[in-house]
Every structure is written in C-alpha cells, then in structure tokens.
Amino acid sequence: MSARSISFRHFILGLLAQQPMSGYDVKRVFERLSWLVGNPSFGSLYPALHALRDEGLVTVKVDEREDKPSRKVYSITDAGKTALEEWINQPIGSDASTKAFVMRLILADNYSHSGLITQLHQRRAQVATQCAALEERAGPREREVDFGKRLALDYGRALASTELAWLDNTLKRLFQQPLPTEGVPGV
Amino acid sequence: MSARSISFRHFILGLLAQQPMSGYDVKRVFERLSWLVGNPSFGSLYPALHALRDEGLVTVKVDEREDKPSRKVYSITDAGKTALEEWINQPIGSDASTKAFVMRLILADNYSHSGLITQLHQRRAQVATQCAALEERAGPREREVDFGKRLALDYGRALASTELAWLDNTLKRLFQQPLPTEGVPGV
C-alpha cells in the first residue's frame, strides 16, 4: 500500500516537505486553502499524521514551550521525500478531480522543471478532451437535452475552456523561463 | 436526519424524478456526465437504490422482456418528490464542491423559477467571496507566498472569475433585470 489512493495523506507529506509543522499548523494551512483543496477534520488529520509516522515517512519531535501548550512537530524523512517524489510524478488519472490537481500545483516546488511541465501537459490533454466533448454536446444542434443538462454542459464548457487557456498560458511562461525557486535535490 | 449528507443518493433521486430508470440506466447517465459530477461504482449505486426504496422514496417494477435480460425499473413516489424538493432547495453550504453545484444545475427542471434563481445567487455570493480573497492573496503585493501557492492561487482565481461571469450571465438570462449585487472586476 505504499503509493496508493493519493489524497490528504500525501498532500500533508508534501506540506511537511516544505517545512516541519505540527498537526495544528497543517490544519491552518488547509483552512487558508480550503476552497481550493478542501479542509480535512482533525479526526482524519491526526490519524493521517500517525500513519505517516508509522510508515517512517515523517518523524516527530515534541516541542516543549513555557508560554504555550507543547506540540508535536513533524518533519519529513528521506524515505518520505522518496515517497513524495514518487507520488507527485505519477500520472494524473483522467478521473482526477480539480482538487487533486490543485494539490499538485501547490506542491510545485517539489517538482523538477520538466516534471512540472509534464504534469501540466497531462492535465491539458485531459481537459482538452473534456472541453471538446462538452462543446459538441452543448452545441446548438443538440435538441434532445433538457434545460438542466444544457445549463450544466454550458457551465462545464466555460470552466474547461478557461482552464485550458490558463494551462496554455502557464506552460508558455514555464517554457520560457526557469523556475524561480528551483533547488529540490536529486530530481 | 432525513435530509442529511446530500450526495449521489439524492442526485439519483433527482434523475428518477425526470424519468423512471433501471440502475444500469442510471449508471449510463453518470458515465456521460462523469467529468462533471463523478461516476459512482455499481457497488454504491445499487445499495443507494435499495436505500431509496427502503425509505419509500422510490418504487420498483420488474420489467420482464424476452429479447433482453429483465431489469428493475425505479420510479419516484410522492414522498420521494417531497424529499427531493426539500433537498434541492436547501441552501448550498459554503464548502459545497463544484460537483454538488453541477448536480443541482442538472436537476434545474425540478426547481421553481425563483428557487433556481435563489440557488444561483447563493452560489454567486460564495464564489464572489472566494474570488475576492484569492485576488487579494495572489496580488503582486504578497511576497511571502511560494511559487506553488502562487500558481494555485492564480489558477483558482481564473476559474472563480469565469464562474462568476457565467453565473452573472445565466442569472441575467433567467431573470431579465440587473443584479442587486455589486460587480466584480474582469468580465
């Protein structure tokens, strides 16, 4: 079960790769990004941290302080870095949700230049396919679809074409200039 | 807790309100819309149907045919219609996912004119809030955010502003008069 279902647990690992944090800190990060990636409850956050620790992907250090309650600070291990790298570079499924993609975007610093570009290309291909399908089915020719489906199809088409434009634009920018914060070892 | 967590089960009820169908038919509908609302497996679809039946929201009729395998056709009941109406008209949570909103769009035919407009307004308010927050945090002033967060924020902002524009446009079409809410930059 090393690199399976990809979700909060892996994303948390990615956050810990950027800097060591306590569970409470992680929660705060999620809160600020909740609209983009969702907001796990403590009831799943803490167990996720425990699981990462049990797998040896992170280590815990108790931070005793006098002014505030003590807390457990989690840091990524070498094994964790390896697992993270494996996760973020595996191809995004065609069923991947927007949230899953945004998680990868947020962890962009963990990618190599070419790795990030590959991810964006894959996403682009999938969105392009969907956009084309939506455009065909929402076109003026299709009369059998009811009002609701028409609304939904149009909505989806609008979002998909915007995403496509964003991806094209971003890929262009990335292709022209190297990453501003390149420096992940070993990728 | 009759009207709880709102998901596939309720959406299926909405599909059955449009026309009686078998589980397999429902699956096919999902398949065509999978990018927009997801695609439940049979392992959750059939139990959902059973649950709706047990709650008296749908009835089953076995359709015996000679040329093809027999199937179970589900039809919505009066109780089901009541439950559906209650569900679709309850306010969308600020944490509501895009998929949950698209489900409502697809079921647009089940809304009253004013009911649908109310839903769109609620969504608009939430997206506007998020869009503003994203715009502020992704602005050129914020220097502390890393490359990945900046990418994600920009991505979110692009999608949110498109959705806002779509909502405004759709509301205008549905309800021919200017919106009482304030305008948002960049349409």
Add this chain to the structure above:
DNA sequence: ATGTGCATGTAACTGGTTACATGATTCG
C-alpha cells in the same frame, strides 16, 4: 464454446466526518 453487453448484487475495505474527550495557556 466463448466473448461481449446487459443486468444485478454482496463483502471487505478505505478515507473521511461527527461527536466526543482532554488539557494547557491567556485574556477579560
């Protein structure tokens, strides 16, 4: 006969939520 599409289902598991329970520290 065998494979493909149609059609229905169950059991084990997973990832998540809700609700609960605890305790330190600071502020009014």
Add this chain to the structure above:
DNA sequence: CGAATCATGTAACCAGTTACATGCACAT
C-alpha cells in the same frame, strides 16, 4: 472564574471503491 485559542486525540459512523459473484441473451 469563565471563555477563547492552542493543541491532541479516539470511537462510531458513513459514503464510496474494489473485487468478487451471478446470470441472461446475442453474435461470432
């Protein structure tokens, strides 16, 4: 003293997936 914030955790439950299992009908 009580409330709010910081901080961590567990147990019960729930929605959904995966994998499995069955069977009809039709075409090759």
